[in-house]
Amino acid sequence: MAQTFASRRVDVSSILHADSLSRHIIVLRQGIGTWLFLVPALAFFTGYQVWPIFRVLWMSFTDYQFLANGPSHWVWFDNYNAAFRDPLMWSSLGRAALFTIMFLPGTIILPLLLAILIDRVTSPRLATLYRVVLLIPAVIPSTLIFVLWKWMYNYQSGPINHFLVDTIGLFTLQNAPQWLGGTPLTLPSIAIMEVWWGLGYHTIFFLAGLAAIPKDLPEAARIDGANEWQVFWHVTRPRLAPIMMILIVLRFGTAMAVIDEYLIFGGFNRASPTYTWTIFMYDQAFKLGLWRQGYAAAIGMIGAIAMMCVMVFLLRIFRPRG
Numbered sequence: 001m002a003q004t005f006a007s008r009r010v011d012v013s014s015i016l017h018a019d020s021l022s023r024h025i026i027v028l029r030q031g032i033g034t035w036l037f038l039v040p041a042l043a044f045f046t047g048y049q050v051w052p053i054f055r056v057l058w059m060s061f062t063d064y065q066f067l068a069n070g071p072s073h074w075v076w077f078d079n080y081n082a083a084f085r086d087p088l089m090w091s092s093l094g095r096a097a098l099f100t101i102m103f104l105p106g107t108i109i110l111p112l113l114l115a116i117l118i119d120r121v122t123s124p125r126l127a128t129l130y131r132v133v134l135l136i137p138a139v140i141p142s143t144l145i146f147v148l149w150k151w152m153y154n155y156q157s158g159p160i161n162h163f164l165v166d167t168i169g170l171f172t173l174q175n176a177p178q179w180l181g182g183t184p185l186t187l188p189s190i191a192i193m194e195v196w197w198g199l200g201y202h203t204i205f206f207l208a209g210l211a212a213i214p215k216d217l218p219e220a221a222r223i224d225g226a227n228e229w230q231v232f233w234h235v236t237r238p239r240l241a242p243i244m245m246i247l248i249v250l251r252f253g254t255a256m257a258v259i260d261e262y263l264i265f266g267g268f269n270r271a272s273p274t275y276t277w278t279i280f281m282y283d284q285a286f287k288l289g290l291w292r293q294g295y296a297a298a299i300g301m302i303g304a305i306a307m308m309c310v311m312v313f314l315l316r317i318f319r320p321r322g
Contacts, residue, residue: 059297066293079298088270088280089299093306096276099187100255106195107202107251108244114199115206116232131207134200146264149193153179180265182272190261190274202247209243210236245318249311256307277303 060079062072083089114134121127137145152158161176171177179189213236221231259278266274268283277299285296 056297056300059294060301062294064294064297065291067291072294075294079295080302082295083298083302089277089302092275092277092280093303095187095273096256096258096278096303098273099191099258099276100252102188102191103194103255104248104251106191107198107247110195111199111202112206112240112244114203115210116236118203119207119210131200131204134203137197137199138201140197142260145193145197146261149189150180150265153189155179155181182266182269182274184273186266187273190258190265194255194258194261198251202251205243205247206240209240213239241318245315248318249314252311252314253307256303 059072061074061076063075064072118127118130118134121130152160155161155176155178156173158179160179161171164170165173165176177185179185217235218231221235226234257278258276259282262274262276262279263282266272266279268279268287269275281296281299281303284292284299
């Protein structure tokens, strides 16, 4: 009798152990099945983002040349030492920083003002129309944008100079502004084009943030006697701070790494304000005939590290508080 009772206890414990093990196996299979859906995205991210970064990092420590017959040699920090001693490296980084300083305020101030104005439109159809009109530049291909603005900035036949010279008579043909061609007006001209191009896209960001703010908060502040500036500064602005941070960080990265616009509007003229570190890198790698891809990779890594340091600083400044 005792043996039968003990055997039953062993059977029950083994059954419970088997059930627990089967439940763990089911949970493990479900977890693995969930992670399997991420495999394509992880493979794409690794092949498209991670591997090129490590490849460029490796190239920066070698004398790699794509068309060279022999193998590449490890030169350690020679490329970085040469880049740090090159005055053109620092001047090109300074030009990119100058363009970023011109460009960034326009990506925050103007879209924020437009978003506040559109958010106060009471007619749904009119508000939708405003949103559609603002998004038109964002959907135009970049090639058409560059051709359009290059024609507008044309010294002789552009509509801007036509208005300044023939319409209002502010200038003559001899002293009319030369917006492009390596003049001091080149970087501000490109910055204006970039601000116009992304105006609608950035405004939609702020409109989404304004839609998430409860309408009773500004009304309560106005009832308490706050004017419009106080409502904006103490109620609206703190709740839009995360969007401001995202836009500033993202657009800082794109502004520092601009290359297509500089190639079209400035080319490879080293005296031009558009000869930034991205053009310098491209020039070293493909245009000068030396094909110094290793040196160009070092320039790219220096620029990328400098950008990441500034991005960390911006994240600390504009992070939400409270």
